[in-house]
């Protein structure tokens with residue numbers, strides 16, 4: 001955990017499915033964004049604190065998927 005729960009997300013113009021990825025530093029997120037960016041795709045790096053909507057969204061996604069997994 002970084003101080004104050006601060007972390008970063010890349011906000012993509014074209015693929016919001018990746019927005020949940022979190023990084024501890026803005027440099028880390030920038031480097032990853034540069035690798036993943038397609039030509040013409042734009043992104044912004046956002047700084048978030050403890051109550052982060054992106055992380056909450058992802059947690060909901062994960063728990064939702066697990067609960068709906070077909071049972072035997």
Ligand SMILES: [Zn+2]
Nearest residue numbers: 048052054055
């Ligand atoms: Zn987050």
